[in-house]
Amino acid sequence: MEVLNFRSDTQTLPTEEMLDAIRYAQLGDDVYGEDPTVARLEALAAEKMGMEAALLVASGTMGNLVSLMTHASGPGEALLVDPSSHIFRNEGGGLASIAGYFPIPISSRHGKLDPDEVAASVYEPDIHYPTPHLLCLENSHNRSGGRVTPLDLHKKLCSTARQHGLAIHLDGARIFNAAVAAGVGVSEYAAEVDSIQFCLSKGLSCPVGSMIAGSAEFIEKARFHRKRIGGGMRQAGVIAAAGIVALETMIDRLRDDHANARLLAEGLNTIPGLNVPMDAVETNIINVDHTGTGLSTQAVISKLNEVGVIVSPRAPTAIRMVTCRHTGEPEVTEALARIKQALQ
Incomplete structure (x- = not known):
């Protein structure tokens, strides 16, 4: 995987x-x-x-x-x-x-x-x-x-x-x-x-x-x-x-990272328990509130690790996800499927 x-x-x-x-x-x-x-x-x-x-x-x-x-x-x-x-x-x-x-x-x-x-x-x-x-x-x-x-x-x-x-x-x-x-x-x-x-x-x-x-x-x-x-x-x-x-x-292509961050945020908002205010997604970093899952940040990170999605902690009820040139639209789409599977 x-x-x-x-x-x-x-x-x-x-x-x-x-x-x-x-x-x-x-x-x-x-x-x-x-x-x-x-x-x-x-x-x-x-x-x-x-x-x-x-x-x-x-x-x-x-x-x-x-x-x-x-x-x-x-x-x-x-x-x-x-x-x-x-x-x-x-x-x-x-x-x-x-x-x-x-x-x-x-x-x-x-x-x-x-x-x-x-x-x-x-x-x-x-x-x-x-x-x-x-x-x-x-x-x-x-x-x-x-x-x-x-x-x-x-x-x-x-x-x-x-x-x-x-x-x-x-x-x-x-x-x-x-x-x-x-x-x-x-x-x-x-x-x-x-x-x-x-x-x-x-x-x-x-x-x-x-x-x-x-x-x-x-x-x-x-x-x-x-x-x-x-x-x-x-x-x-x-x-x-x-x-x-x-x-x-490499400067102009940063807008691709921003677009992929929005794509990721939109997809995360369709997964029960996750929330990303879209007006907060301005560049390539998103903070994902997972209060609705009832899980701790470390528990969310562990579940995502099990399906091969690496994220970082942001707060007791939030994780951080960052896009770059290695996480384009195909990787975002695959990550969303895995996250949905891990948290269902």
């Missing part, structure tokens, strides 16, 4: 074109700035974002951490962050333990922050409180089910942050998904922020790697912090080669 993996889009394997590019990549020592393939990827990433420069890092978590370290002027500064964001929940507490930030949580609604709450969370200078210096955003928003912050709201959030003297970092691990769903250029989101991180290894199908983009000065400082935490890589062109192919060929 073929295993159908809907756990995450991190499962994506490199395309044949990527493998060929890796095989024939020109290489050099990137710690010394001598890898021409890395240089080409960084220039391409900066161009895509409409920013001055970019930097290759090993992972999205590293990209976010390096960005926060670069923004910080010393330990104990505060940042505004959604407590359901990846930076806050899923990155080992690095924002505090390594970057030295005190987090001030601002809860989102469906993955979207409120500009008024951002403004209200910026304390007046007072010796009793840490002063916020940075606003962290996430788009698309993982835990909310891949929800997208529209460009107009993004601009309002960033404008509010600027009015209160805050720098802005965007965790754009899936920013290309967000931009495709919103029907705008990714550079329109990037234009409003000081730094952005995006992943190559999710829907874009690279085996590894993420990018940071920002001003030339910011990226030069980020390069130092990347080295400080052990992120300098030697012949990193073997990573960068796949990234170039991804940015040149």
Whole structure:
């Protein structure tokens, strides 16, 4: 029985074109700035974002951490962050333990922050409180089910942050998904922020790697912090080669993943005990409420494992399913049949 993996889009394997590019990549020592393939990827990433420069890092978590370290002027500064964001929940507490930030949580609604709450969370200078210096955003928003912050709201959030003297970092691990769903250029989101991180290894199908983009000065400082935490890589062109192919060929096809997520959600809603609000399906991630089955999340996962469908836990009454280029319409159709069988 073929295993159908809907756990995450991190499962994506490199395309044949990527493998060929890796095989024939020109290489050099990137710690010394001598890898021409890395240089080409960084220039391409900066161009895509409409920013001055970019930097290759090993992972999205590293990209976010390096960005926060670069923004910080010393330990104990505060940042505004959604407590359901990846930076806050899923990155080992690095924002505090390594970057030295005190987090001030601002809860989102469906993955979207409120500009008024951002403004209200910026304390007046007072010796009793840490002063916020940075606003962290996430788009698309993982835990909310891949929800997208529209460009107009993004601009309002960033404008509010600027009015209160805050720098802005965007965790754009899936920013290309967000931009495709919103029907705008990714550079329109990037234009409003000081730094952005995006992943190559999710829907874009690279085996590894993420990018940071920002001003030339910011990226030069980020390069130092990347080295400080052990992120300098030697012949990193073997990573960068796949990234170039991804940015040149894999962005537009993300809309296929979004369409397949909607197809999956529609089918799940026909299975007794499962519920997916269709207005919440904006990109390639869906949160599936299974309250009606009377089963725990782990019990649902176990039953689906038995029929070869892999998913991940989201909440005590919800699982997460993610589409990617390996889970197209045939795989969605087969998964729905198996899930119905497992839960009947």
